[in-house]
Amino acid sequence: MRKSGRFLAAALSFALVLATPLSAQATKSGLSDAKSKKTALEAEKKKTEQELKNLEGLKSDTTAYVKKLDSSLESIGNELSKLGDDIDAKEKQIDTTKQELSEAKETEKSQYESMKLRIKYMYEKGDSTYVDLLMESGSLSELLSKAEYITKISSYDRQKLDEYAATKEKIAEKEKSLESEHAELLMLQDETEAKQASVEKLLAAKQTELQNYETKIASAEGQISEYAKSIEAQENQIKSIEAEIKRKEEEARKKAEEEKKKAAAANKAAQTYKTVSLGDISFTWPCPASGRITSGFGGRKSPTKGASSNHQGIDISAPTGTSIVAAAAGEVVIATYSSSAGNYVMISHGGGVYTVYMHASSLLVSQGQSVKKGQTIAKVGSTGYSTGSHLHFGVRVNGAYVNPTKYVSP
Ligand SMILES: [Zn+2]
Incomplete structure (x- = not known):
């Protein structure tokens, strides 16, 4: 993930900062680096906090939508349960109607049978051919049309038969209409179930989405807390660097003060040499x-043989190694070794x-060279006759x- 990568990079660069020794970081630029790293961490933290805020907004929207879907599912459930009740009631009505229809058919049939018996009795002694014809009728309507000619059938029987047939037709109509209502209810039930299935699918998707937001929120919160820890550590690092810089500055200041004191002391020592001019020449120590x-x-007792x-x-x-300087400007006339004087230099100052x-340990000039007053010409040593x-x-x-201290002395 891009985000965790970014965090990892920040954490790594932070770890590198920690790995660098404090003394190496204790410079103005090291401090500025540490501060800009802290600023960068703070910016990352702010960014992640903004992301968290967005995620929380999305989560809240989705939660509201899930609630809406839940209540929609609840009302669909109620609708389905009502439809189920309606279908049951319709089926009961259909059963009852079927029962009624079968009873009506029975009533009509028995009326027909008793009417036939009565007709047969009435015509037993009359025109047998006609009666036979009547008895051979295949259906009720055929019989009735034939019976039009039979004036002796009682109007009571005719009326009853008509009534029963009408009742039967009416019940059959009723059954047909109930069946059609039942079919409509079943269709409505199918549609509602399909609607329920699609809302359930949507709800499941939204719940997955919600879980994703929750996971992302948890991860963003974790990152923010990591950033806060890193920022705190960086702050401590900055404080340590600042303290180290202060310590170094203090150390440098003390050292400078000591050197100043030393220089002042050396200056004071140098200033204690007294000089007396020799003609127009003035010696330095x-x-x-x-x-x-x-x-x-x-005059003295000889300190060593020779x-x-x-x-x-x-x-x-x-x-040994202390600088020897030319007491005045001049020309080097001797720069050599002798067994008694060791390494030695002689300078002509004119006049x-x-x-x-x-007795020098080493010579830094050579014969014929011009030197300035105070120029280092050799290093102190113990060559030649020296103890x-x-x-x-x-x-x-x-x-x-002549006695040198007449012209220059400490
Ligand atoms: Zn000497």
């Missing part, structure tokens, strides 16, 4: 992620000013190393 100086410039006891720069402790960056992951930062002015 070469390891923005760390301001921890573990070894200062100048390391200088007169420290020509400062050591900044930072994890006899150089900076040097040692741990750190950046050795040195500043050379006019052929001698």
Whole structure:
């Protein structure tokens, strides 16, 4: 059926929605999908409710028609029962009339017989030929016409005979008319029975129709209740999606706030570096992620074999992989490996000013390359004479190393 197919499709798409994880649906478009699915379900439910209303209208019309047919059948039944009574009465009347007719015939016959006897007696001594002729008459009418000549027959006998014959004729007429009335009644009975049969057939058809409406109504009601359940589930789904979106937004907001705090802290840390210009050069701190100086410039106890006891720069402790940036714009004059400095870079800033960056885990620039101030040039490591992951930062002015913290310090 088309209708149940439509419902099945809606139910299936609904099931698919449920099968998709909530977190994947918790987006503006997921929410909009869920809402439009709910709207579609509501439209289907409304449509089915309209169908139900139509079906109930049809059922009510058919019920009224069935009632009408029932009362029509009842009156046909009454008519038939009356006809049956009439037919019975007619048959009784016919029986009675037949009895009367047979009695009338008997009366007429006995009158005829006694009249014959009287005629015979009267003429026994007269013209025997004539009497014989009379006695040979085959029928009453023949006898009567012959008897016209017999003047001696008593007028009493003649009158009686005529009366009896008339009575017999009258009863016979009556019987004939009763028989015809009886036939008419039987015909009417046949017609009424045919009418009854056709109304019964129509009634049976209408009752089947009524049952069909009832089945369809039950199915529509079932569908409406299924739609209501689906709509309710969809509403819950929408609420869950909305809650999930809210939770995600809250999470994102908290994360953004934390990052803002971190950035502010980092900014604050970056802003704590003090710079003092060297001619027209202004340095930036070469390891923005760390301001921890573990070894200062100048005299010290050598930390490892081969390391200088007169420290020509400062050591900044930072994890391996931390960015090392150019302290100022310039040209890379050395980018290589040495057994003492490890991977290291030297940048010329002009005017006899150089900076040097040692012990890197990797180098990101090469000799002859121009770099901007703050550009990442290498990653912190522990290559060369080194006891741990750190950046050795040195500043050379006019052929001698100077204390870098004179120009940039945390
Ligand atoms: Zn050092």
